[in-house]
Amino acid sequence: MKSSIFQNSKNVFLDTVNAKDYIQLDRVSTIYQSLKDSVKKPLKMILLYGKPGTGKSMFLTKIYHDLSTLQMVHLYNTPILDESEFFKTLAQDLLNVKYKGELNFTQFMKIMNESFIDEIPLVLLDEAQLYSPALMEKIRLLSDTRKVKFVIALHKTEKEDLIAKEHFQTRIWESIELENASSAELKIYIQKKLMKANCFDAANMFQNKSVNLIHKITKGNYRDTNKLLYSLFDIYTWYEENNPVKINKxxxxxxxxxxxxxxxxxxxx
Amino acid sequence: MLNIHELESKWLNYKIKSYIPHAVIIISILIIFIIVLTILEYSSYIDSNNQVPEQEKTSVIVLEKKVEPTTKELNTTQDKNLSLATISLEDIDKVIEQMYLKQEHLAQSNKLKEKKIVLSPSLEFMNSMHDNALPYYEEDKKAQVKTQKSTNTDQANKQATSKNEAPEKTKIKETVQVDSIEIKRQNTREDIQSVIKRFKKSNNPILSLFVAKKYYEIGEYNMSYNYSLITNELNNNIEASWIIFTKSLVKLNKKEMAVKTLQQYVEHSQSNQAKLLLDEITSGKFK
Structure with a gap:
């Protein structure tokens, strides 16, 4: 069966975090550049925060994708909540040391101090708000050794603000906030995303009025926009198959x- | 799996719900607008009800005012008309000029009065003055009575032999001259023609009224009817023209028409003079 433009357009908005799907927007690219610059500085920690769906995970994926060829970068998309497992994973990734038994913070610090690393590795922690305060305190102590550099991405809520203030305020050298897209940015985002997948006809369907309505509904949230547009093209696909008279292409x-x-x-x- | 029909019905419900606040706002605005309109209309209705009687009152007052100066003026002109028979053509011209000037002056003063009358609360004294004013045709009668008296006194004087009555004899001679009007009637005809010429130039209702009166005096009732009608067309508020008109009608054996027109005028003007004339015509005193 020949896939329609709506079917292809629908697949564009599947909610996946893929560096290839990253859309360059003016404001976002400026933030991205500043993050890349901050990574090169001798910073202990970089805080990346924003509301859910503002593109934090995509940011981390993109930076991981861009820097992995240049330096040692490790991305943890899913938080490792068990403390021993967290340190064991870090030891394996940073020092290539595999531990079978328990590995506590003291043991890991001892190993880190004994080991010799040419280049300070960059550890990207997504969904950092899920880590326990005790583990976050240990991550802070770890960053103080200047043996590891952390980029921490977390949701901006009252609770997460407290975490940011209490544990990282004195150590964070760079703090970057991601915000929802404006209506104009959202239009560029949608059209670029569709054009990237060669869905030019579908991209042309989005005029200012319809994008404004989408922005009103999603408040410029990228995740919600993706969800909405996926559903939208799904409905269009149905109409195209069952009742094509009812739709305007x-x-x-x-x-x-x-x-x-x-x-x-x-x-x- | 998409259930489009269910989704469509949900969407329809959502749309209806989203329009409810707008509809409520529009309806409430409309209701407020209608309430305001009805209040305004009601208030204007009350105002108009209050204003109508006042306007009626003022119009009545204005009518009375309009009638009053004409009667006054007529009284003055009547006084002069009594002696017109013995006045020369130059005198008549002078009198007419004076009348013309007075008419203009009265018209101006009337306009001013009309403007001021709206503010004056009561003009009852005008009615009382009007009641006290001597009617035109009564003065005619008085003049006749005077002449009768003078003839009576003439007869009495013929019988009397005392020297003190000599001035009265001279008066009698004068009245005798007055009786020999036939010669002077020719003069009045000429006078009338000259006045008619002047009237044709100026279209002044005073002149046409004068002509109507003169024709009535010399017994040409058709002409007096015509000129009083012309006067009425030019200015229908001159009471004397109405009187002459009805009198002429009576004289032309059109009593019913005279009564009708006079009744209408009385209803309109409430003129006492007209009322008296109407009574006299209906009772048969005036023939």
């Missing part, structure tokens, strides 16, 4: 935007 229908928002739960109908 030159302009995104506000009705279908709202229907997809209802379907994804962004609108409470």
């Amino acid at each position: 030159s302009l995104v229908s506000h009705k279908i935007i709202e229907m997809s928002a209802i379907h994804t739960g962004l609108i409470n109908a």
Whole structure:
């Protein structure tokens, strides 16, 4: 069966974190450049924070993808909540030492001090708000040794703000906040994403009015936008197969935007 | 799996819900607008109800005012008209000029009065003055009575032999001259023609009224009817023109028409003089 433009467009907005899907936006690229510059500085820690869906994971993936060829970088997308497991993973990744038994913080620090590392490795920790305060304190002590550099990404909530203040305030040299996209940025984001997948007709369907409505519904959140547009193209695909008279292929229908928002739960109908 | 039909119905519900606040706002604005409109209309209705009687009152006052100066003026002109028979053509011209000037002056003063009348609360004294004013045709009668008296006194004087009555004899001679009007009637005809010429130039209702009166005096009731009608067309507030008009009608054996027109005028003007004339016509005193 021949795949339609809507089917292809739908797959573009699958919620996956892939460095290839990274979309260069003016503001985001500026932030990305500043993060890359900060990594080169002799900083102990870099804090990357923002609301869920603002692109923190994508940022870390992108920087991991870009720097992995240049220096030692380790990305932990999923938090390792067990303390022993965390240090064992770090030992294996940083020192190439495999421990079978328990490895506590004291033992790991001893190993780190004894080992000789040419280049300070960069450890990227995503969803850092899930780590326990005790483990976060140990990560702080670890960064104080200047043997490891950390980029910590966490959600910006009151609780996470406290973590940031209490544990990292004095040690953080760089703090970067990611925000939701504006309406104009969202339009560029959608169109670039579609054009990257050669869905030019679908990209042309998004005019200012329809993007404004999408922005109103998603508040510029990239994850919500992806969800909404996936659902939108899913509905378009259905109409194309079952009732093609009802759809206009030159302009995104506000009705279908709202229907997809209802379907994804962004609108409470 | 997408259930589009369910999604569509959900969307429809969502749309209806989203329009409810707008609809409520629009309806409430409309209700407020209607309430404000009705309040305004009601207030304007009350105002108009309050204003109408005041306007009626003022109009009545204005009418009374308009009638009053004409009667006064007519009284003055009547006084002069009584002696017109013995006045020369130059005198008549002078009198007419004076009348014309007075008319203009009165018209101006009337306009000013009309403007001021709206503010004056009561003009009852005008009615009382009007009641006290001597009617035109009564003065005619008085003049006749005077002449009768003078003839009576003439007869009495013929019988009397005392020297003190000599001045009265000279008066009698004068009245005799007055009786020999036939010669002077020709003069009045000429006078009337000259006045008619002046009237044709100026279209002054005073002149046409004068002509109507003159024609009535010399017994040409058709002409007096015509000129009083012309006067009425030019200015229908001159009471004397109405009187002459009805009198002429009576004289032309059109009593019913005279009564009708006079009744209408009385209803309109509430003129006492007209009322008296109407009574006299209906009772048959005036023939």
